[in-house]
Structure formats: structure tokens, C-alpha cells
């Protein structure tokens with residue numbers, strides 16, 4: 554099949570100025586430029602109400618953007634929905650289930666509604682999908698007897714009935730207990746290893762840190778940042794901590810070297826390392842030099858080190874908001 558060469562072809566998801574203003578006037582998504590590399594596990598992170606679900610619904614062609622556009626697997630949405638969506642598996646906001654049908658029958662029915670699905674392989678594909686999400690034993694139970702977590706798994710199984718190039722999962726671990734969350738994360742990793750690009754939204758930072766290679770952070774409908782998870786974590790500087798019986802001198806020397814927000818607690822002095830960046834002297838401050846400066850000034854250093862910066866530090870710094878840490 555001939556592929557048109559377009560700018561976004563190497564991205565699994567690409568949005569340009571994607572904007573949604575709801576009828577009530579609420580600007581839910583504001584000029585979003587996302588770029589999700591193929592092969593990545595891309596975390597779409599933001600607190601509740603930041604516009605994640607609205608974005609996902611636009612990506613999948615479920616609602617029209619007010620302005621801007623999105624490409625899925627290089628094709629414009631919603632125009633190319635018919636040719637693209639069969640290559641995309643999605644789990645969006647609590648899947649629609651028939652409560653009176655078993656889990657298995659729900660999937661058989663779902664698959665039968667898909668004109669691209671081969672009926673001859675339906676039964677084994679349904680069995681394999683149930684097995685993958687850990688529902689094989691509960692496949693014969695009516696969906697109304699399923700817990701929220703089991704419903705979530707069934708929705709995921711529906712997305713996995715066929716091999717997909719891209720999976721779009723809206724809060725896939727929502728409603729799962731910690732064990733269930735671990736299982737879904739392991740499954741996401743496995744799918745990624747098989748070459749599927751996974752785009753998943755979450756309001757849980759540690760989840761993103763555990764499974765994602767890339768992430769974007771949303772706050773109030775706007776994109777705050779995107780990049781690899783490693784880059785994002787590196788973007789926040791860890792705090793420097795020095796243990797010394799000479800805290801007063803230590804504070805003076807550290808201040809002279811640009812360390813800010815100094816806090817003294819008995820023999821422990823901590824502070825923010827200066828940010829190297831454009832406009833400032835952009836040679837990063839060498840920790841070893843800082844240590845040497847303390848020693849030169851006669852400060853007795855018992856322990857010295859930068860605390861590891863986590864993605865959480867980065868995101869709190871970027872959004873000015875806390876995140877749920879549950880799970």
C-alpha cells in the first residue's frame with residue numbers, strides 16, 4: 554500500500570493546535586501540540602479535569618475539535634477514521650458492556666460488530682484476549698457481576714481482540730487494586746515490547762514513571778511539557794543535602810555558589826541547586842566543585858549529595874499542583 558509522505562508520519566499520534574471548547578464555553582483543551590513517537594509507551598498525565606479525556610475523544614474521532622487537528626498513524630482524524638481505527642485499539646471511559654451477557658459473550662458480540670474482524674478466528678481470539686487480561690477464569694460470569702476492575706480488564710480485552718499498531722487507553726488502571734494495576738502495567742510493557750505504541754492517560758505519577766518511556770503533562774487544558782520520562786525527571790533538579798557540624802558556614806558558601814532555598818535542620822543543610830539554562834552561565838554546576846568549595850572554606854563535610862529528582866518533583870514544579878499518589 555502506498556503511503557503519503559507527511560510530516561507526522563513517524564509519529565503514532567500528532568496534534569496541531571488541537572482545541573476543544575464545549576458548548577457551555579468551557580475551554581477543555583487549548584491549542585495542544587502533541588507528538589507521540591512510534592514504539593513509545595506515552596503517558597498522558599494531568600490532574601482530573603485537565604483535558605485528557607477530551608483529547609482522547611478527539612483523537613478517536615468521537616468528538617470534533619473546535620479548531621486544530623490530529624493525525625493517528627499518519628492519517629488525519631476524523632477524516633480517515635474508517636481506515637485508521639481498525640489499526641487502533643481503545644479503552645475509553647468505562648467500556649459499554651451488556652450486563653446480562655457473560656464476559657466472553659460480550660467480547661464475541663463486540664468482535665461480531667467489527668466488520669474487519671474474521672469470524673472464523675473469533676473464538677480463539679476472544680479466548681486469547683480474556684487470558685491476556687487475566688479474565689479466563691471469570692469468562693463465563695455475567696458482566697453485571699464483574700467488579701469495576703474486571704470491567705476495566707474486559708474493556709482492555711476488547712481493545713486486544715486484534716493485533717493493533719496503537720493502543721489508546723484512558724486511565725487503564727482506574728478501579729483496579731494494586732495487584733491488578735501491576736498486572737495491567739506488565740501487560741502494557743509486554744505489548745510495547747511486541748512493537749505496539751501505547752498512549753495511556755493517568756493521573757498517577759508513579760504509574761507513568763514505571764511504565765512509560767515518554768510523557769506529556771497537562772494542566773487546565775494546556776500542555777505543560779512533553780518528552781522522554783528521563784528528560785522530564787532530569788528537568789527538575791534534586792535538592793542538595795549536606796551534613797556538617799558547621800551549618801552556618803556551609804549556608805554562606807552554598808549561597809555564594811548560587812544554591813537557593815537553604816534550609817538548616819540541626820546538622821543538615823539542604824537547598825535547591827541553581828538551574829543551568831539559557832541566559833545564565835549555562836555550564837552546569839559541578840557537585841564535586843561545590844563540595845571542594847565547602848572544604849576549602851573550612852566546612853567539615855560528613856555527607857554530601859543530591860537527592861534523586863523524581864518525576865513527581867518535576868511535575869509539581871511544572872504544574873504547581875500536587876498529584877494523587879495512591880496506587
Ligand SMILES: Nc1ncnc2c1ncn2[C@@H]1O[C@H](COP(=O)(O)OP(=O)(O)OP(=O)(O)O)[C@@H](O)[C@H]1O
Nearest residue numbers: 575577579581599600601602603604605606607608
Ligand atoms: N461534555 C462536556 N461539556 C462541557 N464541559 C465538559 C464536557 N466534558 C468535559 N468537560 C469539561 O472539560 C474539562 C476537561 O475535562 P476532561 O474530562 O477532558 O478532563 P480529564 O483530564 O480527562 O479529567 P478526568 O480524569 O476527570 O476525566 C473539565 O473542566 C470538564 O468539566
